[in-house]
Amino acid sequence: MIKSHPSEAILYQYASGDLSASMTLVVGTHIDMCPICKRTVCEIEEGLCNKHLDSLVETICAPSKGAMSKTQCDQMLEAIFNSQAKPAAQREDLISLEGRRFNLPTTLAHNAHRIGEWTHLVGKLWRAPVALSDDGQTNLIYMEPGAQVPEHTHKGQEATLVIDGVFNDEHDAYYDGDFILLDADRKHTPRTATEDCLTLATLDAPLFFTSGISRLLNPFSSLFFR
């Protein structure tokens, strides 16, 4: 049972198309996994449609100022009938990592071609960048059993979605489908115990590690988490 969801405000922005590409990917992947948020988004979309399209009484028969002329309509129809269908979207449903394989939720599956090579970070952590040509930095992060992401803070927001497995931090335990949004400067130390964990994470500024050996990572955090 998923217990950690995006706020209704985030779902609204998602449905309106007003989130960044990286946040849309993370929220959309959560929605693939979460029937509750999927239903909420459907309702929001109905509401938006009502507001933006249905409530409008305008028709071709009663055109308002600036409306399309009959000629414009005919030209556009002609162009549409002569257009080619876009090729079907590509998707890859599987991702492998050194002997471990995961099924990808629909939205992520459509972005599988943007997932880069896996890199081993220190310890039991792996990451693969998701290239979105966006302002955020988006990565798949894989934690082996018994892994720990060193305590860190970040300047911007960090959104994390559990694709599979479980991890803990100081606050809670997070399972498949849980969506976690952390604000700037909140310290946390994600770790796995006996299970491994695959997450999708996006952040808008590099991590800053705050304690122990992990400080060694700071000179490279841009290398790791870009």
Place this chain on the structure above:
Amino acid sequence: MQTVTSHTSQRGVMTTSQQDTAEKAAQLLAQIAETRSRQAFSELFSHFAPKLQAYGTRQFGNEQTAMDLVQETMTNVWHKAHLFKADKGSPSTWIFTIARNIRFDLLRKNKKRKDDISADELWPILAEQNDNLDDDYALDQDILLQEISHYYGQLPDAQRIVVEKIYVEGKSQQEVSDSLGIPLGTVKSRTRLALKKLKELIVEHD
């Protein structure tokens, strides 16, 4: 689970004319999908194009971009009518989500980004096969390769010791200089060389 009735009551009761319109639009979409009927499409077009145009004009404040939104949205409707599922929602909501995606792309196109992500990748509403019925995303339990924290084990001893003292033990460069009895400048240069070497090792491994 909520019933259909409670859905509509949340959004205000659908008027009879809206229901009629929705049924009519669903029929037209089915006709387009089955027979590629240009006449059915033209009818659907004359209903939705002005609404989409008004939406686009409000969103972009630009007549030409609004017209692009109408054309691209309705082009998708023409080619993808078979993907409309009447049990999943109303025709106008389906068309709205297509327009929402086109709007997203048009807004980003104006920012001129290369290899940009498209809305169809982010909201794959027009994908032929959209359901991943499997709700368990892990396929097997194989264990990964052993952990490789050996990066810094590969450093020359002199550099590794300095790095350990600074980053593991948390000493300052001056303290390291004092405890090892080497000049501060040497500590600094060893640290710098060690970090450079580590970066190379990591990139090589990449």
